[in-house]
Amino acid sequence: xxxxxxxxxxxxxxxxxxxxxxxxxxxELMFVxxxxxxxxxxxxxxxxxxxxxxxxxxxxxxxxxxxxxVDYRDVMTYLxxxxxxxxxxxxxxxxRISCALAGCEIDEDQAADAxxxxxxxxxxxxxxxxxxxxxxxxxxxxxxxxxxxxxxILDEPLTALDVAAVELIKGILxxxxxxxxxxxxxxxxxxxxxxxxxxxxxxx
Amino acid sequence: xxxxxxxxxxPASFYFLAGRMIPYFxxxxxxxxxxxxYIAFFSAPTDFxxxxxxxxxxxxxxxxxxxxxxxxxxxxxxGIGLAFNTRLSSMVASAIxxxxxxxxxxxxxxxxxxxxxxxxxxxxxxxxxxxxLILFFLYIGFMxxxxxxxxxxxxxxxxxxxxxxxxxxxxxxxxxVQWWNTLHQGASVxxxxxxxxxxxxxxxxxxxxxxxxxxxxxMILIRARLIILERERHTAWVSELKEGVLE
Amino acid sequence: xxWWIIKRDLLLAMRxxxxxxxxxxxxxxxxxxxPLGVGPEASILRIMASGVVWVAALLASMLSLGxxxxxxxxxxxxxxxxxxxxxxxxxxxxxxxxxxLVTGVPLVLMAPVLGxxxxxxxxxxxVLTLSLLLGTPVLSLIGAIGAALTLGLxxxxxxxxxxxLPLYIPVLIFGTGAVEASTAGMGFGAHFSILGAFLLVSIxxxxxxxxxxxxxxMG
Numbered sequence: 001x002x003x004x005x006x007x008x009x010x011x012x013x014x015x016x017x018x019x020x021x022x023x024x025x026x027x028e029l030m031f032v033x034x035x036x037x038x039x040x041x042x043x044x045x046x047x048x049x050x051x052x053x054x055x056x057x058x059x060x061x062x063x064x065x066x067x068x069x070v071d072y073r074d075v076m077t078y079l080x081x082x083x084x085x086x087x088x089x090x091x092x093x094x095x096r097i098s099c100a101l102a103g104c105e106i107d108e109d110q111a112a113d114a115x116x117x118x119x120x121x122x123x124x125x126x127x128x129x130x131x132x133x134x135x136x137x138x139x140x141x142x143x144x145x146x147x148x149x150x151x152x153i154l155d156e157p158l159t160a161l162d163v164a165a166v167e168l169i170k171g172i173l174x175x176x177x178x179x180x181x182x183x184x185x186x187x188x189x190x191x192x193x194x195x196x197x198x199x200x201x202x203x204x
Numbered sequence: 205x206x207x208x209x210x211x212x213x214x215p216a217s218f219y220f221l222a223g224r225m226i227p228y229f230x231x232x233x234x235x236x237x238x239x240x241x242y243i244a245f246f247s248a249p250t251d252f253x254x255x256x257x258x259x260x261x262x263x264x265x266x267x268x269x270x271x272x273x274x275x276x277x278x279x280x281x282x283g284i285g286l287a288f289n290t291r292l293s294s295m296v297a298s299a300i301x302x303x304x305x306x307x308x309x310x311x312x313x314x315x316x317x318x319x320x321x322x323x324x325x326x327x328x329x330x331x332x333x334x335x336x337l338i339l340f341f342l343y344i345g346f347m348x349x350x351x352x353x354x355x356x357x358x359x360x361x362x363x364x365x366x367x368x369x370x371x372x373x374x375x376x377x378x379x380x381v382q383w384w385n386t387l388h389q390g391a392s393v394x395x396x397x398x399x400x401x402x403x404x405x406x407x408x409x410x411x412x413x414x415x416x417x418x419x420x421x422x423m424i425l426i427r428a429r430l431i432i433l434e435r436e437r438h439t440a441w442v443s444e445l446k447e448g449v450l451e
Numbered sequence: 452x453x454w455w456i457i458k459r460d461l462l463l464a465m466r467x468x469x470x471x472x473x474x475x476x477x478x479x480x481x482x483x484x485x486p487l488g489v490g491p492e493a494s495i496l497r498i499m500a501s502g503v504v505w506v507a508a509l510l511a512s513m514l515s516l517g518x519x520x521x522x523x524x525x526x527x528x529x530x531x532x533x534x535x536x537x538x539x540x541x542x543x544x545x546x547x548x549x550x551x552l553v554t555g556v557p558l559v560l561m562a563p564v565l566g567x568x569x570x571x572x573x574x575x576x577x578v579l580t581l582s583l584l585l586g587t588p589v590l591s592l593i594g595a596i597g598a599a600l601t602l603g604l605x606x607x608x609x610x611x612x613x614x615x616l617p618l619y620i621p622v623l624i625f626g627t628g629a630v631e632a633s634t635a636g637m638g639f640g641a642h643f644s645i646l647g648a649f650l651l652v653s654i655x656x657x658x659x660x661x662x663x664x665x666x667x668x669m670g
Contacts, residue, residue, distance in 0.1 A: 073535065081527075097455060101455070101542075103535060103537060
C-alpha cells in the first residue's frame, strides 16, 4: 500500500500543492488530473522518489520510502513522459537495456515477444529514430509486459497512442491490477475501468 | 541559564542575532586594523635585507592565511548543510565564498607587489603563489556553480559537493605544486624568509590577522543577512519586517 | 550491470562515430598548433612536448564531458538510472569507464604519433603514452562529478571547465613529470606510483560523489 501524508511541493516561488494526502491499496488505480502546470509530474516524481517533498512523507507498506531506498525501487516502475528511448538503438536494444536498468534482464526472444504483443512485430530491428511517436511510446510501454513490479507510476502513458494501443494498455493495466498491483497515472484521456477501484485526484 | 541554541539555527533568529553582533565586530575590526597598520608601517623596524617593501607582508600573510582558512570553513558549513539539510549553514557557506575569494585575490595582488621589488618581476611560479592561484580558481568555481543554478536548494547542495571535493583536493594540489616547484626551480624564494622575525613584526602580523578575522566575520554576517532576506522574502516575518512591526 | 552500461555506450559511440572522432581531432589539432606558434626549433619542442600533449589531453577529455550524461538526461534514461534497483554508483562507474574507452583510449593511442612531431626520443614516447594511460581514467572519473553537477544548466560547458580543470592539476603535474624525469635520465617509477594512487582514490570516491551530484541535479 502506498500512502502519502501532507505532501507539499514548492517550485521556485510557486506552491504547487500542499496538505495532499491519499493512499492507494493493492488492486487500485489512481488517476491524477488537473490543468497543465498544476504539479502532476512533480507529484509523480515525489512518489517515485526522484525528488523530495518540501513537507510530508510517503510510505510504502508503512515504511518511509526514503528509508526503503533500493527495496522500494525493486517493487516500483516509473515511466516518465520522456520514454528513455535512444534514437540510435533498435527497438529490441532499447527494451532490453531499459529492462536491465530496471533490474530484470531479458534475452532477445523475450524482448521480441513483448514487442510483438504490443503491436510492433516486424519493427523490432528498426532504429528508434525511424519509429513514429506512438511506436516509440509502445517501445517504452513494452517494459510493463516484462516487469514484475507491483507499483506502476506512469506519466502520460497514453500520449500519441492510437485507439487500439490505448485498449492494449488498458488490458495490461487491468492485468496488473487483477494481480494485486497498483497503478498511479496521469492522463488527459479518461480510461473506463469497470472492474477495479478507481481514485481520482485532481490538482488545481 | 539554559540557552536554546537551536533557536539560532532558524534563519529568522540568526538574522536578528547577526544584526546585533555586526556593530561589535565592526568596532573590533577597526581597532585591530588601526593598531595593526600602525605597527606595520611605523613601529616595526625596517628589514635590513629587504628594506621597506617587506612591510607588505603584514597584509599579504594574514590575507593568505584567511583565504585558506575560509575555504575550509566554507566547505565545513556547506557539508553540514548537505548532511543535515540545515538551510542556514548552506546560506553561511554561500556568504563566505566572496570574502574568501577576495582575500585570495588580495594575497595574489600583494604577492605581486612584493615580488616586483624583491625578485624584479610581478609573478614567479612560487609554490605558495601557485597554490593560492589554484585556490582562487576553486573559489570562482564554487561561486559560478551556485550562480548558474536557479533553484536555491539545488545550488546549496551542488555547491556543497564541489566545496567538499575541493577540500579533499587542496592538500593533493598543494603537495603536487610543492613537488613540481622543487623540481623546476630548486630552492624557491619563500615569502616569509627571515628565520628570526622581530617581536614587533610578529605582533603586527598577529594583530593584522585578528583584524582580517573580524573584518571577515562582519562581511559574512552582512552577506548572510542579505541572503536570508532574499531567500525568505515570502515568509511572514520578512513581510512584518518590511512593515516595520519587528525591530 | 556495469557491462550493460558500457556495452550500450560503446554501441551508441559506434553508431555516432563522428562524436568520437571530433574529440580526437581536437586533440591532434591543438597539439599541432603549438609548433606553429612557438617555431619549429626541435630543442624547444622537445622540452614542451609532454606539457603540450598533456594539456591538450585535459582539454579534449574535458570538452567531451558534456556528452557523458546530457543525452541520457534529455531522453529520460537518467531518470531510469536513478530509479534502478542497481546501485547508482555502479552505473556511474560504467559511464565513466565508457567515457574513458571512447575518449581517453584514442588519445592514448594517438599520443606517440604526436610525440614524434615533437622529436621525442623513443623512451620518452613510451613514458608519455603510459602516463596518459594511467592518467586519462582519472580525468574521466573526476570529470564525471563536474558533468553531473552542471547537468541541464545554461552555460554548462564553460562552467564544467572552471570546476574540473583545477582538479586536474595534480594529474597534469605528475603526468608531465614522468616524461621529464625519463628524458633527464632519472627514474619515473615514483610518478607512475603517484598517478596510480590518484587513480585508486578517484575510483573509490568519484562514483560516489557523482551519484550524489546526479541525485541533487535531478531532484
